[in-house]
Amino acid sequence: MFSFFRKKNPAPAPEAPVVTPDAPPAVEPVAAPAPAPEHPPTSAARPAPAAPRESWLNRLKSGLRRTGSGIATVFTGTRIDEDLYEELEAALLMADSGVSATQHLLTDLRRRVKEAKATEPAAVKALLADAIADLLKPLQKPLVIGEHKPTVIMVAGVNGAGKTTSIGKLTRHLADDGASVLLAAADTFRAAAREQLAVWADRNTVDIVTQEGGDPAAVCFDAVSAGKARGKDVVLVDTAGRLPTQLHLMEELRKIRRVVNKADASAPHEVLLVIDGNTGQNALTQVKAFDEALQLTGLIITKLDGTAKGGVLCAIARERPVPVYFIGVGEKLEDLETFDAREYAQALLS
Numbered sequence: 001m002f003s004f005f006r007k008k009n010p011a012p013a014p015e016a017p018v019v020t021p022d023a024p025p026a027v028e029p030v031a032a033p034a035p036a037p038e039h040p041p042t043s044a045a046r047p048a049p050a051a052p053r054e055s056w057l058n059r060l061k062s063g064l065r066r067t068g069s070g071i072a073t074v075f076t077g078t079r080i081d082e083d084l085y086e087e088l089e090a091a092l093l094m095a096d097s098g099v100s101a102t103q104h105l106l107t108d109l110r111r112r113v114k115e116a117k118a119t120e121p122a123a124v125k126a127l128l129a130d131a132i133a134d135l136l137k138p139l140q141k142p143l144v145i146g147e148h149k150p151t152v153i154m155v156a157g158v159n160g161a162g163k164t165t166s167i168g169k170l171t172r173h174l175a176d177d178g179a180s181v182l183l184a185a186a187d188t189f190r191a192a193a194r195e196q197l198a199v200w201a202d203r204n205t206v207d208i209v210t211q212e213g214g215d216p217a218a219v220c221f222d223a224v225s226a227g228k229a230r231g232k233d234v235v236l237v238d239t240a241g242r243l244p245t246q247l248h249l250m251e252e253l254r255k256i257r258r259v260v261n262k263a264d265a266s267a268p269h270e271v272l273l274v275i276d277g278n279t280g281q282n283a284l285t286q287v288k289a290f291d292e293a294l295q296l297t298g299l300i301i302t303k304l305d306g307t308a309k310g311g312v313l314c315a316i317a318r319e320r321p322v323p324v325y326f327i328g329v330g331e332k333l334e335d336l337e338t339f340d341a342r343e344y345a346q347a348l349l350s
């Protein structure tokens with residue numbers, strides 16, 4: 001079951017066909033344009049309902065098991081000794097947990113083992129799951145929709161992290177919950193990027209504001225204005241991928257943020273960073289850099305169904321605890337789930 005917290009239950013949005021009066025005429029809000037040729041045919045019909053929570057949890061487990069199994073194998077022996085802690089230290093570091101979180105977990109675990117008077121490695125493993133769950137708990141926070149109308153959500157990240165796909169999945173979940181969504185194609189560099197987002201808009205039968213070439217900030221201004229004029233619940237802004245080291249592109253993101261704020265003085269309400277779960281320790285660098293530029297409110301960690309080692313969430317929890325709203329476990333519409341610290345800790349040790 002997918003759920004995110006909604007403060008209020010907004011009334012159904014009036015589908016006014018008008019653009020906001022103060023929007024520059026260059027930008028055309030369009031309703032779900034034709035799909036890009038490279039994508040499979042789309043239909044206005046809603047796709048099949050999301051898979052049950054358990055099935056995607058198994059995919060997360062099998063994804064993490066492929067690389068995270070090093071942690072679980074530490075506990076296959078019969079004794080609790082210094083060798084076990086040393087092996088565990090190496091396994092946590094190998095799983096991208098980073099030095100700080102690894103040291104924290106080892107100290108915490110030793111304390112728990114002493115307190116519980118644990119004598120079996122299996123019991124130590126269960127205590128480690130508790131320690132990891134407690135470390136990750138501050139990252140577990142629901143996305144709140146409904147406090148503002150529209151709730152403006154800006155999405156950023158490095159190239160290919162899974163921004164556009166995650167926006168498509170998120171749109172589906174929001175729409176399933178009865179929220180009206182408008183997409184802003186602020187990745188104006190590539191025609192393919194606009195078309196890709198348009199396909200997701202079409203699949204979800206939601207409106208999209210797009211512009212050929214031009215200024216991404218202008219698209220965002222128009223999208224937020226149109227979202228207000230049309231009474232949408234959510235405006236989702238897709239931005240072009242960029243590295244934190246590309247300073248002019250980071251400045252462009254800051255500009256988008258400022259312009260969104262001009263269109264709606266309380267926006268953006270959420271600034272999300274999408275991180276490819278395979279990024280390893282570099283993920284922490286990305287969180288820090290994007291947080292400094294944009295004041296992040298949340299993260300989406302994608303591709304946890306693949307070869308991701310998973311420990312990087314421990315590093316993020318320890319060093320830059322930005323909430324993880326969602327995790328991506330596949331390429332399909334339903335492959336996005338809310339983050340649960342305990343489930344994740346258990347998947348990491350499975």
Ligand SMILES: Nc1nc2c(ncn2[C@@H]2O[C@H](COP(=O)(O)OP(=O)(O)OP(=O)(O)O)[C@@H](O)[C@H]2O)c(=O)[nH]1
Nearest residue numbers: 159160161162163164165241302303328329330331
């Ligand atoms: N296996 C898997 N693949 C994913 C997931 N999320 C995204 N992808 C794939 O990752 C690739 C890149 O996804 P996009 O959504 O285009 O990434 P992006 O961040 O928008 O990329 P740019 O706009 O080019 O920066 C696509 O092939 C997606 O299908 C996921 O959770 N699991």
Ligand SMILES: [Mg+2]
Nearest residue numbers: 163164187193
């Ligand atoms: Mg994209």
